Structure formats: C-alpha cells, structure tokens
Amino acid sequence: MKPDFTRRLLQWNKNSNTRVMPWKGEKDPYKIWLSEIILQQTRVEQGWSYYEKFIAAFPTILHLARANEEKVFKMWEGLGYYSRCKNLIATARKIAGEYNGIFPSTYEEIEALPGIGPYTAAAISSFAFNLPHAVLDGNVQRIIARYFGNSTPIDTTAGRKLYQSLAQSLLPCDEPGIYNQAIMDFGAVICKPQNPLCSTCVQQKECEAFRQNVVSQLPVKQKAIVKKERWLYYFIVEYKGKWYIKQRTAKDIWENLFEFVLFESTAAVEDITLKMPFLKKLVNGQAVHIESISRMYRQQLTHQTIHGRFVKIVAGEALPSLNGYLLVDKKQLSKYAFPRFITTYLGEPAPPAQLF
DNA sequence: AACACGGGGAG
DNA sequence: CTCCCAGTGTT
Numbered sequence: 001m002k003p004d005f006t007r008r009l010l011q012w013n014k015n016s017n018t019r020v021m022p023w024k025g026e027k028d029p030y031k032i033w034l035s036e037i038i039l040q041q042t043r044v045e046q047g048w049s050y051y052e053k054f055i056a057a058f059p060t061i062l063h064l065a066r067a068n069e070e071k072v073f074k075m076w077e078g079l080g081y082y083s084r085c086k087n088l089i090a091t092a093r094k095i096a097g098e099y100n101g102i103f104p105s106t107y108e109e110i111e112a113l114p115g116i117g118p119y120t121a122a123a124i125s126s127f128a129f130n131l132p133h134a135v136l137d138g139n140v141q142r143i144i145a146r147y148f149g150n151s152t153p154i155d156t157t158a159g160r161k162l163y164q165s166l167a168q169s170l171l172p173c174d175e176p177g178i179y180n181q182a183i184m185d186f187g188a189v190i191c192k193p194q195n196p197l198c199s200t201c202v203q204q205k206e207c208e209a210f211r212q213n214v215v216s217q218l219p220v221k222q223k224a225i226v227k228k229e230r231w232l233y234y235f236i237v238e239y240k241g242k243w244y245i246k247q248r249t250a251k252d253i254w255e256n257l258f259e260f261v262l263f264e265s266t267a268a269v270e271d272i273t274l275k276m277p278f279l280k281k282l283v284n285g286q287a288v289h290i291e292s293i294s295r296m297y298r299q300q301l302t303h304q305t306i307h308g309r310f311v312k313i314v315a316g317e318a319l320p321s322l323n324g325y326l327l328v329d330k331k332q333l334s335k336y337a338f339p340r341f342i343t344t345y346l347g348e349p350a351p352p353a354q355l356f
Numbered sequence: 357a358a359c360a361c362g363g364g365g366a367g
Numbered sequence: 368c369t370c371c372c373a374g375t376g377t378t
C-alpha cells in the first residue's frame with residue numbers, strides 16, 4: 001500500500017495541479033534530457049525560452065551532435081554554468097557515435113553520460129522509460145525535510161543519502177514518471193522555499209514541520225556562502241575595425257566563453273592610463289590611443305562580485321603582444337558567446353570618444 | 357568532504 | 368542585500 005503522502009500527492013496532482021511547461025509529459029528522451037540539463041540550478045522561467053530555442057534549432061539529438069560547437073555556446077549564452085553546454089555537446093556526440101543516435105534506456109548508462117548525475121538520470125529514466133527511480137532535487141529535499149520534520153542538512157553526503165532513501169520509499173513503482181513530475185510541481189507551487197501555501201496544503205495534517213511550526217526553518221543547510229570580489233579591466237583593442245578577442249580556457253568562471261584583453265586585480269585600479277604597467281607591456285611602444293573608458297560595471301554572482309570597466313583602445317598597427325588572440329570584425333562579434341558581464345557593456349550605447 | 361561553477365527573480 | 372533555483376564535476 002502506498003504511503004498517505006504519495007496517495008495525497010497523486011490526488012493533488014490529478015485534481016489541482018495546473019502547472020504547464022513545454023517539456024511536461026514529453027516522452028522523447030532527447031527532449032527530456034535537454035530540458036533537464038537546462039533546468040539544473042536554473043528556474044523554470046529562466047530556462048523556458050532556451051529550451052524552445054534549442055528544440056527549434058536542433059529537433060533531434062543528431063542535429064545537436066552535428067552542430068557547430070560555437071553556435072551551441074552562442075545559444076547557451078546568458079544561461080550560466082557553461083560546463084553544462086560543453087557536456088551537452090559531448091553527450092550528444094557520444095550518443096550519436098556510440099549509441100547510433102538512440103538515447104540509452106537504462107539508469108546506469110544514462111548516469112554515465114557527461115553532465116548527468118543521479119538527479120538527471122532519475123528524471124530521464126522515469127519520464128522517458130518509466131523506470132522506478134525517485135528524483136531528488138531542491139524541491140524534493142525541501143518537501144521531505146518538512147514533511148518528516150528532519151533537520152539533517154541537505155548539503156551533506158549523509159543528508160543526500162537520507163533524503164534519497166526517503167524519496168525512494170515514497171515512490172509509487174507503477175507510475176514513477178507521473179509521481180516525479182508531480183512532486184517537483186508540488187514543491188514549486190505549494191511547498192515553496194518562502195511563503196509555502198500550508199493553509200491549502202493536502203499534506204498539512206501529517207506534515208511534521210507544520211505540526212511543530214518549523215516550516216520556515218526547514219530544510220537546513222550547513223554551508224554558508226563565501227563571497228569573493230574581483231576587478232576585471234577589459235581592454236577592447238581595435239585595429240582596422242576589428243577587435244581582439246580570446247576564448248577563456250582556465251578552470252575558472254566563464255570557461256569556453258570569449259573575452260577581450262583582460263587585466264584582473266584583487267582591488268580597484270584608480271588610474272587607467274597608457275602608463276600602467278599592464279598596458280605599457282601590451283602596447284610596447286606602438287601607436288595606440290585610448291578612445292573611451294566606461295563606467296564601473298558590477299555583476300553579482302552567487303559566489304563572487306565582479307567589478308570592472310571597459311577601455312576602448314584604437315591601435316594604428318597590429319600588436320604582436322596579442323598573438324594567440326582572434327582579430328574579428330565588429331559585425332562578426334555576435335557569433336561568439338560572451339559572459340553577461342561583457343554583453344551588458346556591449347548592449348549599452350557607445351560613449352562618445354574622449355581625449356586622454 | 358569541500359569547493360567551483362552564472363544568472364536572475366523574489367522578498 | 369540574501370536566498371535559491373528540475374545539480375554536476377573536480378580536487
């Protein structure tokens with residue numbers, strides 16, 4: 001016999017769940033997979049248009065596998081966590097090459113694919129293949145911690161193991177796909193992080209957190225967020241109407257995205273002139289002038305605050321110090337994926353040239 | 357086990 | 368501001 005929780009959840013889903021999303025009820029494992037990768041640590045509203053854009057451009061996994069890598073990154077631009085995009089391409093090509101374009105249909109094979117962990121493997125295998133694997137995402141962790149009144153931190157190995165086990169025990173093995181979708185909808189619509197709708201919740205009577213009036217204190221997280229501050233000074237060097245850009249390769253934020261000539265500092269740089277050592281070395285006595293210096297930009301990320309300015313520099317001759325850079329026409333710039341920090345600057349009207 | 361990885365919306 | 372989102376990979 002199913003636990004009361006499960007029975008009530010399925011009943012709520014049938015009678016009251018009005019949530020609609022483009023991938024809901026989807027049976028094509030490719031489309032399910034794509035939606036799940038897009039939605040990792042990403043709100044549904046944010047990922048929605050990206051999903052539709054990807055499906056339109058790449059109707060099947062073979063379309064994606066054959067796609068130009070830079071084009072895929074360009075389509076991912078702005079969504080964040082760019083390793084997802086790299087792994088998306090890798091998995092598409094792996095399935096094209098090793099699986100003849102047919103998405104694997106066992107949990108173990110799916111979980112072995114790049115960018116797919118326990119959550120995504122459970123989601124795909126239950127939605128597409130009706131396999132009995134319980135999803136454990138932020139929604140499910142929150143619901144279970146509250147329902148059982150459990151204060152074990154969710155961001156620990158022990159916590160994940162505990163909640164995964166509880167989630168699995170609540171799963172109805174005859175309809176795991178429907179249930180997995182329902183519990184995530186329930187978490188998003190009813191058992192929300194803030195201001196959950198306890199007054200209309202079908203689980204209220206048996207919810208331990210509600211009974212003890214500790215709903216707002218659950219789930220518990222152990223790790224506090226540590227923040228870093230960084231100052232990025234981007235020099236946009238123009239030569240014959242073209243700009244120098246380079247792909248980021250370091251194991252750092254924005255890996256694989258493009259950027260301009262970067263000087264990074266752990267503190268603000270007060271005077272930006274041709275005399276500053278970084279520029280002096282860059283220019284090496286050649287004919288250049290500073291055309292404009294932008295306002296201070298600031299971007300708040302989860303784990304770091306980025307500050308910085310953009311400095312337009314016009315060069316009268318090519319700069320040998322920039323070997324390894326691409327020199328691309330301004331009109332071709334939109335083919336490359338840039339971090340939001342840079343596209344924000346590029347999207348603002350250019351300031352009038354000043355004299356420095 | 358701890359840390360790194362984006363961006364945006366809500367409060 | 369802080370929190371958190373359909374988490375995963377690396378060290």
